[in-house]
Amino acid sequence: MKAIRTRFAPSPTGFIHVGGIRTALFAWLVAKQNNGKFILRIEDTDQTREVSGSIEHIQDSLRWLGIEWDEGPGTGGDYGPYVQSQRLDIYKRWADKLIQAGRAYADPYSAEEVQSFRDQARANKQAFLYRNHRPDNPKPWDGTTPLRFKSEPGNETINWHDEVMGDMHAGPEVIDDFILIKSDGFPTYNFAHIVDDHEMQISHVIRGQEFLASMPNYLNLYEALGFEKPVFATMPHILNPTGNKKLSKRDGAKDILNYQKEGYLKDAMINFLASLGWNDGTEQEVYSVPEIIDKFSLDKVQNSNAHFDERRLLWLNGAHIRELDIDTLYEKVASYWPKNIPEKLDNDDYKKRVLTLVQERLKFFEELPELTDFFFFDLPLNPELLSGHKQLGKMPTQELTQLLQTALAKIESTDFETDKLQASLNELLATTEQKPVVLFSLIRIATTQSPASPGLAETMSLLGKDKCLKRINEQLNAIG
RNA sequence: GGUCCCAUCGUCUAACGGUUAGGACACCAGGUUUUCAUCCUGGCAAUAGGGGUUCGAUUCCCCUUGGGAUCACCA
Numbered sequence: 001m002k003a004i005r006t007r008f009a010p011s012p013t014g015f016i017h018v019g020g021i022r023t024a025l026f027a028w029l030v031a032k033q034n035n036g037k038f039i040l041r042i043e044d045t046d047q048t049r050e051v052s053g054s055i056e057h058i059q060d061s062l063r064w065l066g067i068e069w070d071e072g073p074g075t076g077g078d079y080g081p082y083v084q085s086q087r088l089d090i091y092k093r094w095a096d097k098l099i100q101a102g103r104a105y106a107d108p109y110s111a112e113e114v115q116s117f118r119d120q121a122r123a124n125k126q127a128f129l130y131r132n133h134r135p136d137n138p139k140p141w142d143g144t145t146p147l148r149f150k151s152e153p154g155n156e157t158i159n160w161h162d163e164v165m166g167d168m169h170a171g172p173e174v175i176d177d178f179i180l181i182k183s184d185g186f187p188t189y190n191f192a193h194i195v196d197d198h199e200m201q202i203s204h205v206i207r208g209q210e211f212l213a214s215m216p217n218y219l220n221l222y223e224a225l226g227f228e229k230p231v232f233a234t235m236p237h238i239l240n241p242t243g244n245k246k247l248s249k250r251d252g253a254k255d256i257l258n259y260q261k262e263g264y265l266k267d268a269m270i271n272f273l274a275s276l277g278w279n280d281g282t283e284q285e286v287y288s289v290p291e292i293i294d295k296f297s298l299d300k301v302q303n304s305n306a307h308f309d310e311r312r313l314l315w316l317n318g319a320h321i322r323e324l325d326i327d328t329l330y331e332k333v334a335s336y337w338p339k340n341i342p343e344k345l346d347n348d349d350y351k352k353r354v355l356t357l358v359q360e361r362l363k364f365f366e367e368l369p370e371l372t373d374f375f376f377f378d379l380p381l382n383p384e385l386l387s388g389h390k391q392l393g394k395m396p397t398q399e400l401t402q403l404l405q406t407a408l409a410k411i412e413s414t415d416f417e418t419d420k421l422q423a424s425l426n427e428l429l430a431t432t433e434q435k436p437v438v439l440f441s442l443i444r445i446a447t448t449q450s451p452a453s454p455g456l457a458e459t460m461s462l463l464g465k466d467k468c469l470k471r472i473n474e475q476l477n478a479i480g
Numbered sequence: 481g482g483u484c485c486c487a488u489c490g491u492c493u494a495a496c497g498g499u500u501a502g503g504a505c506a507c508c509a510g511g512u513u514u515u516c517a518u519c520c521u522g523g524c525a526a527u528a529g530g531g532g533u534u535c536g537a538u539u540c541c542c543c544u545u546g547g548g549a550u551c552a553c554c555a
Binding site: 048127211216279307313371451 | 553
């Protein structure tokens, strides 16, 4: 069996968003599960669009997700260089072969002339075909004008197979004399990617839907070049959440590394991306990366577009966080704790205990501070917590004071181990004849000054007796 | 406009031509002696429309509609 070699071939025009990354992911998955190689190739043939730093940025994005390439810029490999601007001589060589074979010719028209042909076709409500203007006796190509492919559309319908889309066809009228090499000496994508895929022995071309319409042209070129065709797999697009447009940078698609910054797990992101357009036919929702590698298959990839739904990603991230053991999670959240934690509390043991209490409510790491700040700081008294409370807000001040004083007395005489504290709180419930919602909310507000917290007994136990008593006293002073 | 692709709950998706059209996210209600979260239970919610083929169509075919892509010296 032929070696499986897949590639991701971005152009360095900025960051990559989820749509681009998903294409990379699927190509990587195909390579991984077949013991093949995944190649990163930079398609920088349009110098005008190049954004400096984007190659590094793309590589960082892939690395974050663990989508490691076996061959690529900086990494090396037997088929380099892996940057198209460094392969100009290779394209030139194949271009010469096409010229020799009479399958390429110099474009005699200026850009303006071609544009006027195009406008004319538009005006006539026809599709523009350059080959209708193909010169009879083109001059030899000297490299100062574009080099065009001399297509041979034939009269037959063109058929081909796509692993995702199925059996495809198109009429010969879509095949045209596209540009192989631009007047600046750089090849177009249309030419360069086919040469490179051949030279690099790519077995599966996995790419976005935007290239589907060009397939007949590519097929024609493969034949002219005498190249064996790879397996084609076309990925449907990811659309904006609400809108109906292809997800793009202009439409607010986020840099994938933003999710890393916000504290999303790479496993959750991969799980999310993979399930956007693929599923294994079972009802499983949460997958580990090895599971996805094992179960992925191109023929189960959806052939319709999908919408990007960040809420689902958020849920998936929470689900993955909950599955982490506490030590692993602790390592991952290291840079997300509140700033300026008092030295006394800034230790692994305490922070790990805090983390244990909030793990199941953590959705992404950046919300760690707001979930945990009262464990580290005495928050300013917030009167609205009481006044805005459904039950407590209606109670007379005197009653609140009395209740809190009773609680204070009981708590003072309680051992602060979680279960003893819980028992004590339960007794308090009985003696005061209060509803849990009233008594516990009051104590929680006093001890945390926060609208939400983990379980009361666990929280108080971790805070410690001194701090709890102090905070309750402060609350009493504020009310009275 | 030409060409191509696509069409199941709001969203991601299951369903050899035979299912009460399933699951998940989101949302709503209830439960787990308190909040938030988790967990559990329940609820809401879909085969775009019209024709065929068939005993039977979400599934196959055609038309319509809708969405997407493409028609660059961009990729």
